[in-house]
Amino acid sequence: MIQRWVCGQSNKERLCLESLRTHTLLVLAYQSNNVSPYELWEDTGKLVRSAMIQSLHLDPGYYGAISLFDKEQRRRLWRSIVELNIQSSLAVGRIRVNPSLQEHLVSKLLLLNISEVIEIQGQLLQQCFATADGYRRCQRSVMGEWSSKTRLRWRWREL
Structure with a gap:
């Protein structure tokens, strides 16, 4: 099909x-x-x-x-x-x-390391990019109101 x-x-x-x-x-x-x-x-x-x-x-x-x-x-x-x-x-x-x-x-083919997973309050969240748009998108969609009360530090490694 x-x-x-x-x-x-x-x-x-x-x-x-x-x-x-x-x-x-x-x-x-x-x-x-x-x-x-x-x-x-x-x-x-x-x-x-x-x-x-x-x-x-x-x-x-x-x-x-x-x-x-x-x-x-x-x-x-x-x-x-x-x-x-x-x-x-x-x-x-x-x-x-x-x-x-x-x-x-x-x-x-060198890739950024974005597949690290972090644990926040028992939830596993896939790491977002360290750009302002990616950070805001991830905050709104995944974390809701809790994200405004917490400072998250997204890590990514450049090769």
Whole structure:
């Protein structure tokens, strides 16, 4: 059903992050359900090409108008797509990574450490970004009135 939805989209509809995320999850489902390695390799190739059309392979640090959260989401999605592509290429025996390409891929894949979890009054809250917008969004949505009475310090590590 999801495959029909992804294939039925127009080219314009396919060029959004939500569509790429859905396609990535579909490829992961194929991988876990033992689909033919060649079919998986073809699908990941389509996924890589779609991601490159959206410029996910470029460092999102150059985009000034995008929030830090969106930049990090683009980095993480690109990293997932590259990992799936490498795995499927290895499965069919069609990968040759030279050192310069490997260095290029790794330099673009450095991520912020945002997956730390902190415990506040018995609740586990996923850490938000250290931007004012992310902090306010997290305060309102997760913590409600309690956040105005408490000073929280969000930590994140730059690599």
